[in-house]
Amino acid sequence: MTYTTPKFIVSQIGEIPQWQAATWEDYVAACEDPSLEEARIFFYEGYLGIDMGNEGPQHARFNDLFTIIFFVWFTTKVGQTFDSLSGCVIEKPKVGAGAPDKVLYIGGDFHKWQKGEPRRINLNQSRVPDLVGEIADTTLASDLDEKKRLYAALGIPEYWVIDIKGERVLAFRLQENGKYQECEISGALEGLPIALLSDTLKLLNQGNGTAAMWFAQQIGNL
Known part of the structure; x- marks a missing residue:
């Protein structure tokens, strides 16, 4: 299951992260979002990937x-x-x-x-x-x-x-x-x-x- 923050789609543990179109500013905002403090966040070539950090x-x-x-x-x-x-x-x-x-x-x-x-x-x-x-x-x-x-x-x-x-x-x-x-x-x-x-x-x-x-x-x- 995935869930959506006001801006970002976040993949749950064990699921393949979804790469979504985003800007560098979106990436910085995701890093500074308290609800994503435990998430692993990636950004490359205009795409953002977020998955929760618990193993x-x-x-x-x-x-x-x-x-x-x-x-x-x-x-x-x-x-x-x-x-x-x-x-x-x-x-x-x-x-x-x-x-x-x-x-x-x-x-x-x-x-x-x-x-x-x-x-x-x-x-x-x-x-x-x-x-x-x-x-x-x-x-x-x-x-x-x-x-x-x-x-x-x-x-x-x-x-x-x-x-x-x-x-x-x-x-x-x-x-x-x-x-x-x-x-x-x-x-x-x-x-x-x-x-x-x-x-x-x-x-x-x-x-x-x-x-x-x-x-x-x-x-x-x-």
Whole structure:
């Protein structure tokens, strides 16, 4: 079921968000609408997509697994810092905006929010994340189409789509032509085979903690 605010159509949890014609000003208004505080809001090429932010158990399980994977990976990288910002809004005014499931900054110069600023990261003022990812259940088609083009337009160097039903990770690196090309080895998590992430997903029926521990054992051999 979907419902309509005075201006916007909002998709309920588990449903495919509807992209609706809108302006950048409509997007900003949606971000500032108190009734949409928990929503995930996207804008690209004159279209707005809104879906409620609460996660189902399976989506949450996959999402938390990748937070653990980041932690496990960077514990092996002495002196390398990272910041994981799940669901944080990133935007380039007039270009596009989104709230990826995973936003990863590697190294220093993380975004520092200042009191009084919008609760969004303006990529014209802050550096772009090194990696963003989407947990795809009902949204796989959009994650591989509209959102893929959106994150390329935002200049995100690497984009992951975590396919829940297919138990696989699709990874893309941004090319000089401004488009994504699928890759087998991560550039952000340097040297990490994407196939290893897909293999880790297949263990989720044993719990994401067990899957993460298996992942930790495997990267010890890289």
